[in-house]
Amino acid sequence: MTSKTLQLSSNRVAHYFDQGAGEPLLLIHGVGMQAQAWYPQIDALSRDFRVIAVDMPGHGQSAALDAEAELPQFVQWAVAFIEALDMGPVNVAGHSMGSLIAAGVAVTRPDLVKRVAVLNGVYRRNDTARQAVLQRAAELRSGAIDIDTPLRRWFNEDEAQQVAARRVESWLRSVDLQGYATAYTAFAKGDETYADGWRLIACPALVLTGSDDPNSTPLMAKQMAQAARNAKVVVIENERHMVNLTAPDKVNRALQNWLRVGGDHEPHEATLKSEV
Template sequence: MMSKTQQLSNNRIAHYFEQGTGEPLVLIHGVGMQAAAWYPQIEFFSKHYRVISVDMPGHGQSTKLADEAKLQDFVDWTIEFIAALNIGAVNLAGHSMGSLITTGVSVTRPDLVKRMAVLNGVYKRTPQARNAVIKRAEELKTGHIDVETPLQRWFGDSEIERIASDHVKSWLENVDLSGYTTAYSAFACGDEVYADEWSKIACPALVLTGTHDPNSTAEMAREMASLAKNGVAIVIENERHMVNLTAPDKVNNAMQKWLETNV
């Protein structure tokens, strides 16, 4: 992978990895992760596509946003980043918070999105679920990152899950606390920001999750896909929140079909 940076407004830097040539595929990770969190997809798709995996603001080597930044600010940042690449419309995929950003970009600037995919996305959480996420966001403001709880929630004991868990643990332990806190707060309050805009999405839309992801449920995935004009929902059995790492072959196959969908 080639490490690159893109200068954005207000002296902000967007860091990303780029590999391969062909039609562009832009990948946006979730809260606490970094661009490398798409490693199975980067390896697989860079054989035939120009894969661009970007560090979200305040993660990896990308400049963080203001402490009070909302989801819309992350969407605006991503729009600026894609436009600055000067490569036209892209295939845009996001995981977890990245899926909320992907949705926001797709409804705000459809001219920049050829196809869109959301992995383990959230859609209109229940009040109980929203309160739990908001509580975790508030806990982060005290300066404490709970690494073990999400690892236990996301991973089992298989070899592929152990390897993925080691990667994720390292990213969480090394994340910038301020950038992480800002992003998590935006994520906690962001599930409804673009939820009523799904009917505006006309490009091919893949919505994927796992049956064992209690926060990004199969019902959410099916609802989002049903609202998009060309939406497809895929629910992978027995998989949890980090499905792109724990079931890479199934995810890659689903994304390959999505990328081959006519626009």
Template sequence: MLQETQTQPNDLRFERSRTAHGTAYAAVGAGEPLVLIHGVGMRLEAWAPQIAALSAVRRVIAVDMPGHGASEKLAPGSHLENFVDWLEIFLDDLALDGVSLAGHSMGALISGGAAVTLGSRIARVALLNGVHLRNPVAKAAVIARAQTIRAGSVDVDGPLQRWFGEGSQMSPIYRLTHGWLSAVDPDSYATAYYAFAHGDETYAGRWGEVNCPALFLTGSHDPNSTPDMTNAMADATPKGWARIIDGHRHMVNLTAPDAVNAIVEDWLAREEKPE
């Protein structure tokens, strides 16, 4: 059952800017930069509770993934590495270095790849509901979904049932995310989902190379980005630590925003992992 706190996102639209390479983003606040990347089928508004809370003390830059929101597409068949390249170009376009980087789901995969490959450009990284080395059954299921989506069949309610659980259909957050997922460009959704389905192994063996403060967070009931995955990534990262939010699932930044914001604020203040 979906659990919600009093802090909820409204169905609002942030004022967007666009880079020279066609990536749409919203920048709110001033100070050290925090870049936020949403998951497959969503848009930058999915970070509304975090933008509202964290922009009081820093510059929060939320981006639309390629082909989502108002961003230009990537080529069909793009892999996770291509999405990491897209992020590097975005950082170049905004002349950003030493950023704090947080991603959710597919955004977490991109953020992890950036932490491995972009060196000091990433000052700290946070993966919310990230996937890591799926077991064979889960791998087969997500690849089958990717193939179905590439064939032109988009199921909106299936993902939301996995994200929120049974009995959540009347929740305002369910309806909000349903609207976002229904509106996404089908070809771009297929491209991103393909990269998401095949990307859990791409950088999985390289967490030992990430020396910045690294937060790994998920919900205790997330069936796809599991606590075991979260703990495994944290254990493999020199300055990594895990946080599990009890009773929540995949969209934990929306269903438990106050708890997530507090954890993220702690991560933003740290240079080392907690004792």
């Protein structure tokens, strides 16, 4: 991977990894992570596409947004990044909070998005789930960070999963706490920001999650896909929130199928699909 930076119009620096050639694919990670969290997808998809994995603001080597930034400011940042790439419309895939950003770009700037993929996204949380994430956001803003609880929630005890868990733990321990708190607060408040906009998404959309993800549920995935005009939902059985790391082959296959839709290979049709 080639490490690069872009100076955005806001004078903030965005850091990203660039690998491969061909049609551009932008990957946006989740809160607390960094661009390297896409390593299984970068390795597999860069054989056929130009893969650009960017550090979200306040994560990795990308400059933070203002401390009070909310989801629309993160979406505006992503728009500025895509425009600075100067490649025309790109394919955009996001994980967790990155999926909220990806969907926000698809809703507000459809001219910049050829296809959109949402992995382990959230959509209209219930009151209990919303209060839980707001509480965690408040704890982060107070300077408290709990790493063990999400690791237990995201990974089981299988050795392959623990290898991924150790990498995730290293990213969580190295993240800038203020940038993490800002992003998590935007994530906690952002599940309804672009929810009504899903009906406007006309490009080929993939909505993917794990069957055992209690926060980015299969029901949420199906609701997003049903609201969009041209969407497919994939639910990977026996997987949790970090599905791109714990089931990379299945996720890569779903992404490869999505990247063929609407191109020369096959027409796109609105479908719902569950992968077991």
